[in-house]
Amino acid sequence: MLVLTIAIGADHAGLPLKTQLQQALAAEGHALIDCGTNDADSVDYPDFAHSVAQAVEAGQARFGVLVCGTGIGISIAANRHAGIRAAVLHNTTEARLTRAHNDANIACFGARTVGVEVALEALSVFLATEFEGGRHARRLGKLSPPV
Ligand code: RB5
Numbered sequence: 001m002l003v004l005t006i007a008i009g010a011d012h013a014g015l016p017l018k019t020q021l022q023q024a025l026a027a028e029g030h031a032l033i034d035c036g037t038n039d040a041d042s043v044d045y046p047d048f049a050h051s052v053a054q055a056v057e058a059g060q061a062r063f064g065v066l067v068c069g070t071g072i073g074i075s076i077a078a079n080r081h082a083g084i085r086a087a088v089l090h091n092t093t094e095a096r097l098t099r100a101h102n103d104a105n106i107a108c109f110g111a112r113t114v115g116v117e118v119a120l121e122a123l124s125v126f127l128a129t130e131f132e133g134g135r136h137a138r139r140l141g142k143l144s145p146p147v
Helices: 017-029 045-057 072-078 091-098 118-129 137-140
Strands: 005-010 031-034 061-070 087-090 106-110
Touching: 005 017, 005 045, 005 072, 005 106, 017 031, 017 061, 017 118, 045 061, 045 072, 045 106, 045 137, 061 072, 061 118, 072 087, 106 118
Parallel strands: 005 031, 005 061, 061 106, 087 106
Antiparallel strands: none
């Protein structure tokens, strides 16, 4: 299996699921950059989204994983970064298609909306699926408006 460097982060709501995903990724041999949070104190999800997004944008990590209550806020924050395509995942179909078609580089989960088994399976498919390129690459080129 391919060993990857993965940046992972969560807010307080996402911490329980982040911990479970972290343990599973480490057990599979992946190298992790832990961007926090690591305790139950209330924190602001954009801070962790930006840390993970910066690690991916800088090439320090191949992929990112972000968890908040719904996965939505943290994905919105991550997607403010030019080089980031963050997708909220609820199943393996979304995981496969967002890699194949969107070349997504951050997988986001809602700890209040998906169970750990579903998240683990979706993450595994996400990490294993290649971008298809071709017409999808042309469309990615149109994601950012001209500056
Ligand atoms: C925190 O309570 C919650 O708002 C946050 O985790 C997330 O769901 C925001 O999108």
